[in-house]
Amino acid sequence: MGILSLFAKSKGCRLVHLPSGSFTLDRDGRVMSSTLPISFPAAHIRWIGQHVLATFHAAQNAHMPLSEILISFAALRILARELRGGAIIYLMPQSLNQPLKPALN
Amino acid sequence: MPSNPKILLLDDDLGVLELYREMLSQHLPSLPEVRTASNASRALALLESDTFALMISDLNLPKMDGLQTLSIARRKYPQMRLVVLTGIRDEQFRTRAYAMGVDQYWIKPESDQELGLFMESIESLLSSEDQGKFRGLQSKSLVDIIQLECLSQSTTTLKITNGVVDGRIWIQNGEVIDAEAVGLNAEPAFQRILSWKTGSFELLPGDPDRSRTIFTSYQGLLLNTAQALDEAASQLPPVPQGATDPAPDAAMRIAELSQFPGVEFVLASGLNRDSKDDYWGLDHPQPVAQWVQDTLRGFAELADQLQVGHLQQIIGTGPQRKVALARSGDTQLCVGFTPALPADTVQETMNSILTKWVS
Numbered sequence: 001m002g003i004l005s006l007f008a009k010s011k012g013c014r015l016v017h018l019p020s021g022s023f024t025l026d027r028d029g030r031v032m033s034s035t036l037p038i039s040f041p042a043a044h045i046r047w048i049g050q051h052v053l054a055t056f057h058a059a060q061n062a063h064m065p066l067s068e069i070l071i072s073f074a075a076l077r078i079l080a081r082e083l084r085g086g087a088i089i090y091l092m093p094q095s096l097n098q099p100l101k102p103a104l105n
Numbered sequence: 106m107p108s109n110p111k112i113l114l115l116d117d118d119l120g121v122l123e124l125y126r127e128m129l130s131q132h133l134p135s136l137p138e139v140r141t142a143s144n145a146s147r148a149l150a151l152l153e154s155d156t157f158a159l160m161i162s163d164l165n166l167p168k169m170d171g172l173q174t175l176s177i178a179r180r181k182y183p184q185m186r187l188v189v190l191t192g193i194r195d196e197q198f199r200t201r202a203y204a205m206g207v208d209q210y211w212i213k214p215e216s217d218q219e220l221g222l223f224m225e226s227i228e229s230l231l232s233s234e235d236q237g238k239f240r241g242l243q244s245k246s247l248v249d250i251i252q253l254e255c256l257s258q259s260t261t262t263l264k265i266t267n268g269v270v271d272g273r274i275w276i277q278n279g280e281v282i283d284a285e286a287v288g289l290n291a292e293p294a295f296q297r298i299l300s301w302k303t304g305s306f307e308l309l310p311g312d313p314d315r316s317r318t319i320f321t322s323y324q325g326l327l328l329n330t331a332q333a334l335d336e337a338a339s340q341l342p343p344v345p346q347g348a349t350d351p352a353p354d355a356a357m358r359i360a361e362l363s364q365f366p367g368v369e370f371v372l373a374s375g376l377n378r379d380s381k382d383d384y385w386g387l388d389h390p391q392p393v394a395q396w397v398q399d400t401l402r403g404f405a406e407l408a409d410q411l412q413v414g415h416l417q418q419i420i421g422t423g424p425q426r427k428v429a430l431a432r433s434g435d436t437q438l439c440v441g442f443t444p445a446l447p448a449d450t451v452q453e454t455m456n457s458i459l460t461k462w463v464s
Contacts, residue, residue: 015170018197018413047410051403059421062396063389064428066421070448071404074204074414075197095200 016041018076018093025049027085036091052080052087110158110231112139115148115174116190117166121213125161125190132224135231145169152182158231159186164193164202172201172412179206186230190223203307204414247299247306248327255279255323260311267301270460274298275315281326282317287460288453291318292326299330355383362440362458367450369426370441373462374398386441397430397439405432420451429455433462 016039023034029049036045052069059066071078079090112129116122122141130139140155142148145166152160160178164171175187189202189210199210208230214220247265251274254261258279265272265286272286272294284295319326355373362371363385370386374394384390400419408416419430427442429451440458442451 015164015172015193015198016412017195018201018411044411047407051407054403055400055421058396058399059423062392064393064396064421064423065425066423066428068422070420072417072419073404073408073411074417075201076411076413093197093200094204095196 016044018091020092022088022090023049024083024088025053025086027053029053032086048078048089048091049087052078052089056080056082056087110135110137111155112137112227112231113148113151113157113160114139114141115143115145115160115162115166115171116141117143117163119143121163128220128224129227133228133231135228137231145171145174148174149177152178152185157182157185159188159227161188161190161227164189164191164198172198172205175202175207176205176409176412188227188230201412201414205412206305206414247301250306250308251276251281251323251327254308255281260313262309262312263306264309265298265301265306267298270456272298273309275312277311277313277315277317279323281319281321281323283315283319288457292321292329295319295326296330296333299327300334356385358462359383359385362461365454365458365461367442367446367454368440368458369443371458372397372439374437374439376435376437393439397437401430401432401437418452418455420448420455422448427451429458431455431459433459436462438462 019036019040021035021037021040023036023045024032026032029046031042031045031049034045055069056066067082069078069080071080073094075094077092077094079092080087081089114122114125114129116125122143126139126141129137137158140151140157142151145168148160148162151157160175162171162175162178166174171189171191175189178185178187183206187207189199189207190213191198191211192213194212202210209226211223211226214223247263250263254263254276256279260277263274263276265274270287272284274281274295275283281295284291284298286294286297289297321329359371359373362368368386370384372382372384372387372390372393374380374382374397376398382390382394384394387393401416404419405416408414417431421428421430422444424444426444427446427448429438429440429442431438438459440455442454446454
């Protein structure tokens with residue numbers, strides 16, 4: 001099976017690994033601080049930030065102001081807390097073997 | 106089978122493509138026709154032009170990565186089986202691949218034994234006729250899997266996902282010892298899980314420390330469950346001939362949801378902006394419905410962009426109330442809760458509400 005081992009060698013990964021960490025945004029969506037690795041694409045941070053801020057703003061407009069949102073995807077949870085128009089956002093990748101428990105109380 | 110099944114193999118390593126093409130096409134009993142692609146755009150073009158039973162893809166690809174490709178394939182070809190074959194030993198990518206609906210995640214075999222298991226599993230996927238039922242490790246029914254695990258005296262945990270809800274069945278030394286689903290435990294949870302008609306399941310490591318709550322043998326359990334399901338089916342009112350929509354009135358269903366503890370309002374709206382909203386406990390539902398629609402759509406898009414599987418639920422906390430948002434089929438549900446209700450209770454209650462809604 002030597003030939004299979006040769007093919008099984010791992011190549012340099014070009015996939016984006018979802019990190020655990022947090023970042024803060026000002027009210028205009030600019031990143032103010034971050035504990036995320038620099039390998040995590042800025043575009044991904046921008047997408048997350050845009051959606052989170054838009055959700056807070058739209059909730060306010062719908063007369064349902066929110067100070068915190070927890071978004072649960074199958075493989076990632078995002079916890080966002082409103083900060084004077086901006087937000088602090090935590091990324092929490094999920095594992096298959098991990099029971100789903102809410103992060104906020 | 107009317108003709109040989111077709112497999113699409115995607116890997117940027119031409120050597121791997123050739124090796125696996127030869128092995129799969131010559132050594133599998135179903136003698137599949139294997140087509141190959143060395144990049145995602147070529148693979149997607151082949152999928153457009155032909156019907157494949159199975160796609161096997163590496164994750165590490167140039168330009169468009171394997172997760173993106175699999176995400177597109179799952180969305181456009183829901184009946185096609187998807188298998189990841191990669192050298193990446195990373196729990197997160199495995200989790201994300203399964204979250205996207207991949208059937209199996211394989212590390213490229215490094216021994217004869219591993220290769221044998223891989224080939225066997227591919228043949229099992231190809232020979233499955235239950236394309237619309239449970240998707241899982243062996244593409245067998247849930248009852249088959251439980252019987253197999255019990256007969257082989259296994260210790261394992263079965264995780265079963267049915268839309269937005271999931272359940273677990275613990276098997277220890279060939280006996281079902283506990284089950285948990287949508288707020289239920291033990292035998293009622295087992296029966297609830299077996300009543301699900303579709304979904305996916307995974308075998309997780311066993312939990313030897315799990316306390317035993319079920320003392321009936323697995324044969325007895327399966328028999329009891331089959332009887333309970335038969336009785337429940339026989340008690341359903343007959344559907345009049347020609348009737349097309351036996352669903353109860355939406356307003357009545359929403360009134361039922363309002364009975365859950367802590368619920369302040371319920372809003373159910375369709376996926377389109379012009380669809381009718383049904384609600385309870387809201388004075389001005391329109392702005393809320395709009396917010397729900399925009400928010401769920403936005404985060405569903407984000408799920409695609411980040412490749413993190415489907416959006417399960419959103420829970421918001423505000424000074425006046427907590428809210429939970431989720432999709433159930435073609436309906437978007439938004440439920441308001443009293444602000445004092447703990448978030449984990451909101452999450453559990455929302456899961457129960459979703460189960461009630463789909464049932």
